[in-house]
Amino acid sequence: MNEFGLIERLKVFQNLSPEVPVGIGDDAAVLRLDARRYQLLTTDMLVEDVHFTRDVLPRQVGYKAMACSISDIAAMGGLPQTAVISIGVPGNIRQGYILQIYKGLHTCARAFGVSLVGGDTVRAPKFVINVALLGQVEKKYLVLRSGARPGDSIFVTGPLGGSLRSGRHLRFIPRVKEARFLVAHFKPGAMMDISDGLAGDLGHILRASRVGACLQEQAVPCYPGVNTRQALTDGEDFELLFTLTPAQSARLAARGPLSPLAACRCIGTITADCGRLLLQGADGRCRRLAARGFVHF
Amino acid sequence: MNEFGLIERLKVFQNLSPEVPVGIGDDAAVLRLDARRYQLLTTDMLVEDVHFTRDVLPRQVGYKAMACSISDIAAMGGLPQTAVISIGVPGNIRQGYILQIYKGLHTCARAFGVSLVGGDTVRAPKFVINVALLGQVEKKYLVLRSGARPGDSIFVTGPLGGSLRSGRHLRFIPRVKEARFLVAHFKPGAMMDISDGLAGDLGHILRASRVGACLQEQAVPCYPGVNTRQALTDGEDFELLFTLTPAQSARLAARGPLSPLAACRCIGTITADCGRLLLQGADGRCRRLAARGFVHF
Structure with missing residues (x-):
């Protein structure tokens, strides 16, 4: 059994209604709200000794727990609101x-306009933190994983790799500002946040959109000290991965250095070759990549 | 440290907004929705070896996890919707x-019109299930813990005690039907669900409403084989506890045997003696009760 096989099997248990346009399998569930807007709902669990250890500062654990959920809302093009x-x-x-954990949760929540409105505190053998987060998105701004089309360019919002090793996974900035600017000025076909590694998460977009992709090895932005393989497979980057049509992509290329999207890099192209992920090296040769990232179990 | 002291201290971390009329400290958070309705949001965590053991059927664990959250929404007078x-x-x-756990979650969700729309599955040393549930309530039907007034009668929706011992805590029916009928036909002052024991949970209402109470020992409905002390302190009954004005209370007393509120019993009266909980025995003598139930830690 692995996580993604399980998620597929769990889909039989979703009882969707006209109130729920998109359920299991995207970064957040999409709920009907009013004529103009959808509501977004996501839940994320962090477990001690799996996602963090006791020697991490509790403020950082709290910060990360909130930031992961906020990143899910950003990945849909939305604004986080209530947790x-x-x-x-x-x-x-x-x-x-415990108060330090809450301080971290609160710091991150406040920075992104999120209200902490309630909770549950129970005894457990190991620390567990679950953040359930509500957000909103204008209907015209909603971005799913399923809208990538052959010929689209693939982008990331910033450099990748080494997040766990460097501790960056504890203090990353969820890309709400970038996502909101993007949906307001462009029309991304597909978007998600990179939590399990670029190759694996791109695989989710490819399956949801029934397309393939070819990445340019030289184009993948890497953190200093990180090689391309690590940038492709390391988890917990929490940059956004999105696609744009060629015309929009040219428009993005013309952005200025002060644009909220200044750090975005084009890393490849969507192809019609459903499910196939290729990596083209500096020598022009393509090799196949496993569209697989960190598997939680 | 105990749970309730902690909850008080955590209130400093809630950053409420005009969008959030009621935050930490009731059964669910109350969020602004539109001119006519509020949205309700609650989260509940069940942990293996704390709330259930591996020898309980996984379907029952799933059922209970969903039922606990639905009960929170019922306690506000609302209808559960999305989890x-x-x-x-x-x-x-x-x-x-895991699929059996989901089957239990799904069975309970479907029975109460709840859509399961997404989730997160992670590795953990012990089983942990968290249900975050959204609901709705018409503004005029919202019931908080803080609206009990001296002279009000105190009711429970059914018999109490022995829930954990008898296994009833794994298959209880959240009182949505009763709550909805109640708010549609009466105007309860305060309401909550009994999860930590009658005496303790009534204590929450007394503190939130700044009132006292006198319970009639003979009037507390007990399950067969359960004595009054157990009915007062055993946890996980998940019946509703609510207050009505004397006039409304007389109207409830006139209900027929087919009323959804047929099993409701009047168990005492709200007093002006802030925070004091009395138990009046068959001999007419009053003794003081600790307004304390199950403390999670």
């Missing part, structure tokens, strides 16, 4: 530690 | 076990 927090607390924990 | 599920899964678990 409820569940925390499972081991018996040997001081209250100060 | 997202996070599950933490130990390494040694078969996929069938």
